[in-house]
Amino acid sequence: xxxxxxxxxxxxxxxxxxxxxxxxxxxxxxxxxxxxxxxxxxxxxxxxxxxxxxxxxxxxxxxxxxxxxxxxxxxxxxxxxxxxxxxxxxxxxxxxxxxxxxxxxxxxxxxxxxxxxxxxxxxxxxxxxxxxxxxxxxxxxxxxxxxxxxxxxxxxxxxxxxxxxxxxxxxxxxxxxxxxxxxxxxxxxxxxxxxxxxxxxxxxxxxxxxxxxxxxxxxxxxxxxxxxxxxxxxxxxxxxxxxxxxxxxxxxxxxxxxx
Numbered sequence: 149x150x151x152x153x154x155x156x157x158x159x160x161x162x163x164x165x166x167x168x169x170x171x172x173x174x175x176x177x178x179x180x181x182x183x184x185x186x187x188x189x190x191x192x193x194x195x196x197x198x199x200x201x202x203x204x205x206x207x208x209x210x211x212x213x214x215x216x217x218x219x220x221x222x223x224x225x226x227x228x229x230x231x232x233x234x235x236x237x238x239x240x241x242x243x244x245x246x247x248x249x250x251x252x253x254x255x256x257x258x259x260x261x262x263x264x265x266x267x268x269x270x271x272x273x274x275x276x277x278x279x280x281x282x283x284x285x286x287x288x289x290x291x292x293x294x295x296x297x298x299x300x301x302x303x304x305x306x307x308x309x310x311x312x313x314x315x316x317x318x319x320x321x322x323x324x325x326x327x328x329x330x331x332x333x334x335x336x337x338x339x340x341x342x343x344x345x346x347x348x349x350x351x352x353x354x355x356x357x358x359x360x361x362x363x364x365x366x367x368x369x370x371x372x373x374x375x376x377x378x379x380x381x382x383x384x385x386x387x388x389x390x391x392x393x394x395x396x397x398x399x400x401x402x403x404x405x406x407x
Contacts, residue, residue: 326388
């Protein structure tokens with residue numbers, strides 16, 4: 149019985165050892181596959197995380213741009229609303245200007261003829277007045293006539309210039325003035341000092357003092373001055389030019405038949 153039993157024992161002992169080796173090899177392969185799958189999975193998870201980070205950064209940038217654009221839109225909206233109000237106001241102003249232009253055209257139809265008559269009246273007044281500063285005064289009238297033909301000067305400015313000319317003429321009647329000008333004496337043009345006292349007297353004395361005269365309003369002509377008138381004129385010229393203190397003087401205001 150012992151002889152038969154031993155081989156059986158040996159056979160039984162060898163079988164389990166082979167099976168264990170195979171099972172260990174299988175387990176090693178499973179572990180390797182598991183490690184490989186895990187590694188791939190981790191790598192894949194890492195790539196996804198990078199994409200998430202990039203998407204998150206892009207999202208934040210887009211959000212910031214959106215917020216900035218929204219603020220800019222609101223600002224532009226307020227600005228456009230304000231500009232629209234200004235445009236509406238300007239449109240109303242344009243309508244008012246158009247109405248005023250129409251009214252101005254009607255006013256010009258009435259005031260322009262009046263201004264022309266005022267200029268003509270001023271010119272005639274100067275010709276009938278004492279003949280002082282004639283070049284200056286006639287030149288002023290000529291400038292007014294030229295101004296009336298200009299389109300770049302407003303009607304109101306033209307009217308102002310005319311009234312200023314009238315004021316200047318008005319001032320002549322309240323002032324005393326001494327000035328130098330030329331006068332024709334005995335068919336010879338001579339330089340003389342003129343004395344104007346308001347609009348009541350106009351006399352002259354030649355620069356060398358040899359000749360003198362005064363304007364006779366009754367004949368509208370120059371008359372020769374006597375020695376007393378020449379002395380009075382000389383004294384008055386000194387007073388007018390502030391070379392002498394004020395004093396009483398005799399100046400002819402009309403033609404004296406007895407002088």
